[in-house]
Amino acid sequence: MRSLKWTYIFLVLSVFSSLFAQDQDSVIIKNLFDEALSSNTAYENLRHLSEQIGPRLSGSPQAAAAVEYTKQILESMDLDSVYLQKVKVPYWLDKGTEAAVVSPICGTKIVNTCALGLSVGTGKNGIEAEVIEVKSFEEMDELGKEKIGGNIVFFNQAMNPKRLNPLRAYSEVSKYRTQGAKEAARYGAVAVVVRSLTFTIDEYPHTGSMYYDPSIPKIPASAICTQHAELLSAWLKKDPHLKFHLKMNCRQMPDAVSHNVIGEIKGSEFPDEIIVVGAHLDSWHISPGAHDDGAGCVHAIEVLRLLKKQNIRPRHTIRAVLFMDEEIMQSGGKEYAAVANKNNEKHLVALESDGGGDLPIGFSIDADDPVIAKIQAFEEHLNPYGVYYIKKGWGGVDIGPLKKKCVPLIGLNSNLQRYMEYHHSANDTFDKINMRELQLGAASMAALVYLCDKYGLD
Amino acid sequence: MRSLKWTYIFLVLSVFSSLFAQDQDSVIIKNLFDEALSSNTAYENLRHLSEQIGPRLSGSPQAAAAVEYTKQILESMDLDSVYLQKVKVPYWLDKGTEAAVVSPICGTKIVNTCALGLSVGTGKNGIEAEVIEVKSFEEMDELGKEKIGGNIVFFNQAMNPKRLNPLRAYSEVSKYRTQGAKEAARYGAVAVVVRSLTFTIDEYPHTGSMYYDPSIPKIPASAICTQHAELLSAWLKKDPHLKFHLKMNCRQMPDAVSHNVIGEIKGSEFPDEIIVVGAHLDSWHISPGAHDDGAGCVHAIEVLRLLKKQNIRPRHTIRAVLFMDEEIMQSGGKEYAAVANKNNEKHLVALESDGGGDLPIGFSIDADDPVIAKIQAFEEHLNPYGVYYIKKGWGGVDIGPLKKKCVPLIGLNSNLQRYMEYHHSANDTFDKINMRELQLGAASMAALVYLCDKYGLD
Numbered sequence: 001m002r003s004l005k006w007t008y009i010f011l012v013l014s015v016f017s018s019l020f021a022q023d024q025d026s027v028i029i030k031n032l033f034d035e036a037l038s039s040n041t042a043y044e045n046l047r048h049l050s051e052q053i054g055p056r057l058s059g060s061p062q063a064a065a066a067v068e069y070t071k072q073i074l075e076s077m078d079l080d081s082v083y084l085q086k087v088k089v090p091y092w093l094d095k096g097t098e099a100a101v102v103s104p105i106c107g108t109k110i111v112n113t114c115a116l117g118l119s120v121g122t123g124k125n126g127i128e129a130e131v132i133e134v135k136s137f138e139e140m141d142e143l144g145k146e147k148i149g150g151n152i153v154f155f156n157q158a159m160n161p162k163r164l165n166p167l168r169a170y171s172e173v174s175k176y177r178t179q180g181a182k183e184a185a186r187y188g189a190v191a192v193v194v195r196s197l198t199f200t201i202d203e204y205p206h207t208g209s210m211y212y213d214p215s216i217p218k219i220p221a222s223a224i225c226t227q228h229a230e231l232l233s234a235w236l237k238k239d240p241h242l243k244f245h246l247k248m249n250c251r252q253m254p255d256a257v258s259h260n261v262i263g264e265i266k267g268s269e270f271p272d273e274i275i276v277v278g279a280h281l282d283s284w285h286i287s288p289g290a291h292d293d294g295a296g297c298v299h300a301i302e303v304l305r306l307l308k309k310q311n312i313r314p315r316h317t318i319r320a321v322l323f324m325d326e327e328i329m330q331s332g333g334k335e336y337a338a339v340a341n342k343n344n345e346k347h348l349v350a351l352e353s354d355g356g357g358d359l360p361i362g363f364s365i366d367a368d369d370p371v372i373a374k375i376q377a378f379e380e381h382l383n384p385y386g387v388y389y390i391k392k393g394w395g396g397v398d399i400g401p402l403k404k405k406c407v408p409l410i411g412l413n414s415n416l417q418r419y420m421e422y423h424h425s426a427n428d429t430f431d432k433i434n435m436r437e438l439q440l441g442a443a444s445m446a447a448l449v450y451l452c453d454k455y456g457l458d
Numbered sequence: 459m460r461s462l463k464w465t466y467i468f469l470v471l472s473v474f475s476s477l478f479a480q481d482q483d484s485v486i487i488k489n490l491f492d493e494a495l496s497s498n499t500a501y502e503n504l505r506h507l508s509e510q511i512g513p514r515l516s517g518s519p520q521a522a523a524a525v526e527y528t529k530q531i532l533e534s535m536d537l538d539s540v541y542l543q544k545v546k547v548p549y550w551l552d553k554g555t556e557a558a559v560v561s562p563i564c565g566t567k568i569v570n571t572c573a574l575g576l577s578v579g580t581g582k583n584g585i586e587a588e589v590i591e592v593k594s595f596e597e598m599d600e601l602g603k604e605k606i607g608g609n610i611v612f613f614n615q616a617m618n619p620k621r622l623n624p625l626r627a628y629s630e631v632s633k634y635r636t637q638g639a640k641e642a643a644r645y646g647a648v649a650v651v652v653r654s655l656t657f658t659i660d661e662y663p664h665t666g667s668m669y670y671d672p673s674i675p676k677i678p679a680s681a682i683c684t685q686h687a688e689l690l691s692a693w694l695k696k697d698p699h700l701k702f703h704l705k706m707n708c709r710q711m712p713d714a715v716s717h718n719v720i721g722e723i724k725g726s727e728f729p730d731e732i733i734v735v736g737a738h739l740d741s742w743h744i745s746p747g748a749h750d751d752g753a754g755c756v757h758a759i760e761v762l763r764l765l766k767k768q769n770i771r772p773r774h775t776i777r778a779v780l781f782m783d784e785e786i787m788q789s790g791g792k793e794y795a796a797v798a799n800k801n802n803e804k805h806l807v808a809l810e811s812d813g814g815g816d817l818p819i820g821f822s823i824d825a826d827d828p829v830i831a832k833i834q835a836f837e838e839h840l841n842p843y844g845v846y847y848i849k850k851g852w853g854g855v856d857i858g859p860l861k862k863k864c865v866p867l868i869g870l871n872s873n874l875q876r877y878m879e880y881h882h883s884a885n886d887t888f889d890k891i892n893m894r895e896l897q898l899g900a901a902s903m904a905a906l907v908y909l910c911d912k913y914g915l916d
Binding site: 033034037038161162163164166199200359361384385386388389415417418434435436437440 | 491492495496619620621622624657658817819842843844846847873875876892893894895898
């Protein structure tokens with residue numbers, strides 16, 4: 001009886017304490033959202049990063065300025081530690097691209113182009129050649145050396161608008177950007193022009209990474225805006241022998257020294273177990289990188305600010321990491337994992353925001369099923385804030401190298417319907433950021449970090 | 459045994475036919491989304507409505523042009539019937555508002571204001587008076603006649619940014635816009651200036667409906683943009699006796715004749731049972747109404763186009779209704795219900811889109827629980843397209859009068875985080891429309907209409 005009575009009391013207390021804990025979680029998470037929605041801190045940080053610093057390709061002076069600026073923000077936040085982590089990064093310098101289509105039949109048109117990342121330049125005199133338009137590698141294979149040799153290959157495959165997930169449409173055709181130059185060079189092409197990867201028909205060329213094969217000659221690789229891709233295609237139908245002029249002034253520089261920027265709140269119970277919230281600080285040379293990935297950077301910083309503002313002393317160490325050079329060699333992410341490995345650091349989980357600052361809708365998780373189930377159990381706390389999608393999926397590029405150490409990886413999923421319009425282009429400007437949606441992204445991440453920290457993932 | 463065998467065969471057939479039906483539904487819904495995402499029809503229709511026709515307040519020539527334009531679109535669609543339904547509408551004419559703050563201490567500043575809908579004008583000479591700033595009716599009550607009399611009351615209550623649902627924040631303070639003039643007139647105020655209802659601090663005044671009390675003098679009512687509300691408040695702290703000049707050239711005209719625009723696909727099995735997809739065609743006089751509610755209009759038209767394009771012959775009659783005059787007297791919605799009542803029309807369900815053209819996230823349903831449960835059971839077909847929120851809630855203003863006849867009402871829920879920035883202001887322009895999100899809204903509605911039509915709601 002006595003034992004029963006104690007069991008009863010224990011049960012009642014457990015139920016109360018569990019109800020209390022749930023209620024406490026609801027209150028804390030509401031406070032995190034309230035604070036995020038009523039402060040313009042993240043928004044104004046992003047304004048400075050996109051508008052005052054602007055494009056910040058790894059190795060560039062602007063990337064160094066972004067390191068300094070975000071370090072200063074973290075230093076102003078009364079964190080337990082703020083430091084830089086040295087990273088050797090590539091430095092590719094692009095001083096601009098000029099291109100024009102010249103046709104005795106259709107006329108002359110200056111077209112909007114940009115160099116693809118890591119491309120070689122054309123030399124001072126540029127390249128002038130006829131254009132062979134293809135929609136696929138297979139089509140190019142059929143044409144062969146005879147038709148391709150000495151010409152510029154124009155990869156004009158549009159993203160499939162029927163794909164609900166824009167990243168799927170992107171991944172289906174991004175091979176023409178990443179592999180087009182080396183594949184076309186096999187057939188003796190002198191350069192490639194790739195249709196920009198966006199659904200919209202507009203005037204912005206979109207750059208992005210591309211790769212050479214050391215055994216094949218390096219030819220210049222450029223992107224053309226969709227509006228002019230359509231024009232070029234239409235003109236080619238009327239005048240297959242029109243000429244394309246391309247002048248690209250870009251080249252590889254010696255590797256540079258840059259940094260990952262790191263700020264921490266020390267864990268009260270498990271200071272040696274780390275929760276990472278990360279994003280990448282670099283952006284392409286033509287892009288102010290407001291969405292990609294300035295939004296992610298201010299998300300990560302804001303997570304720390306929100307936790308501190310609520311006086312949450314986390315059990316684990318919460319570490320914001322702004323990775324350098326995601327776009328070219330992912331050297332920041334690799335270096336971070338290498339240092340963590342060397343120091344035998346234990347990571348509870350790593351969370352990355354690299355899908356822009358639009359409305360957050362969920363998290364995708366790269367981890368074992370039991371971990372995913374544990375995170376899915378947090379849904380009741382996140383669903384009231386519109387975070388409804390918590391599923392197995394992709395974590396992030398920068399946190400990717402932590403996977404070898406079996407760290408669960410989580411990516412913030414934002415609404416991506418508009419994302420490709422900005423991605424890797426001069427159109428990725430601060431005015432495309434909505435303050436409330438940006439704030440909601442940071443609060444969603446802070447809520448998830450709070451729950452992972454409190455309940456662990458075992 | 460024989461009976462068992464037949465039962466078994468029946469069961470197997472049932473399972474197969476049910477699986478087939480499910481599979482068929484998935485295929486049809488995918489086709490609806492595919493078609494929506496690969497056509498710019500809705501987007502280009504909206505471009506014309508917002509940019510070529512523009513602001514279209516009920517009674518105005520532009521409203522008549524919008525009736526004619528949308529009727530022509532419907533007539534071009536090979537529908538079973540297209541017609542106009544006559545509606546008597548109010549016609550309030552606003553020829554513009556001018557306002558300035560004049561202070562010997564702070565300076566002179568022209569401020570951005572607009573008349574609130576149905577307000578009386580100020581007369582040619584305008585009004586000049588001192589300003590009493592209040593945050594609430596209670597604060598005004600405390601000041602009383604002595605302080606308020608002869609002055610302009612400035613309602614400067616901001617929307618609470620902590621509200622996750624912007625409509626909640628809006629509904630908390632919209633009373634100052636709708637009731638401010640009559641409440642202030644009780645204390646002898648000569649005019650009111652109301653802070654615009656938006657979270658952002660910007661230069662756009664936002665109008666909207668307001669109401670007089672016949673027993674209280676009618677005083678002019680205006681809205682001021684948030685940027686200048688902040689400025690006025692700051693100046694008042696330095697100079698409580700500054701003067702506000704307000705000149706409003708607006709007046710009530712005789713009622714006008716306008717129309718609801720209606721297009722139908724006749725039902726094959728139940729031609730006399732109607733599924734309405736609706737939106738309102740009018741917009742405020744200062745607003746091109748791209749989101750409010752041009753987006754809803756092209757959503758409704760697009761639903762018919764998508765169903766026809768897929769050769770879906772619906773069992774029930776699908777009727778797109780573009781209601782006139784939602785903004786002032788809701789006369790289009792009232793007239794539609796009155797005619798339906800007179801003709802003993804049976805409505806299966808009425809669906810409205812009046813929350814803008816941003817990302818669709820769900821549907822809210824104003825109906826009995828069993829009907830809600832039936833619609834929630836469709837979620838498996840909608841969830842893959844991001845439609846995750848299907849709950850009891852608000853249907854819509856225009857379809858509202860059908861509630862008396864127990865018609866289930868459904869409102870499309872779009873992401874509203876940006877909506878208040880555009881709402882009832884000159885900022886509600888076509889460039890704020892994202893084509894893919896607009897297309898997804900139409901496809902989500904078409905999918906729901908398809909499911910309601912196929913499975914009924916009993």
